Amino acid sequence: MGLxxxxxxxxxxxxxxxxxxxxxxxxxxxxxxxxxSRNYADAQDNLQDGFLLIFKKIDQFRFQGSFEGWAKRVMxxxxxxxxxxxxxxELVNENIPDEEDTMxxxxxxxxxxxxxxxxxxxxxRYRMVFNLYVTDGFSHKEIAxxxxxxxGTSKSNLARARIILKEKIEAHKGxxxxxxxx
Numbered sequence: 001m002g003l004x005x006x007x008x009x010x011x012x013x014x015x016x017x018x019x020x021x022x023x024x025x026x027x028x029x030x031x032x033x034x035x036x037s038r039n040y041a042d043a044q045d046n047l048q049d050g051f052l053l054i055f056k057k058i059d060q061f062r063f064q065g066s067f068e069g070w071a072k073r074v075m076x077x078x079x080x081x082x083x084x085x086x087x088x089x090e091l092v093n094e095n096i097p098d099e100e101d102t103m104x105x106x107x108x109x110x111x112x113x114x115x116x117x118x119x120x121x122x123x124x125r126y127r128m129v130f131n132l133y134v135t136d137g138f139s140h141k142e143i144a145x146x147x148x149x150x151x152g153t154s155k156s157n158l159a160r161a162r163i164i165l166k167e168k169i170e171a172h173k174g175x176x177x178x179x180x181x182x
Contacts, residue, residue: 050075126161
């Protein structure tokens, strides 16, 4: 059965089709959830909640663009909304200068597991902006609209996230001690 037929069947509330869609996209969408969640357990919860939302909103998918892209957007928005309603994301402007330069990482010394773990350790406000900007390619304007913050706050939270990550990478390499994340 092709993807288009699976989606149509999901739009008709077919449990079998929902199961197929889940199997097709669970691992890719779990990776998205893991980026935005504090830990593995939160990511699992966010994945389940996100799939329920995808099945609820699947009638809104109009077969324009990729389904995977649409599903990722639903998943990201679901996670962000969850954190906003829980009052977890407290984005504040810390007046940190805008740092547009990218961090240079020596790939042979830093594992992806380590990078993911230190990103997950970031305070929620920094992790959200960092992932939206760096890994998902949203502009500061888009992030500001999504999180209901100013563009300056988005930029300062990104800069602070980069500072914290750089300190943790340097500490991991044995160069410096890590300052606590505020």
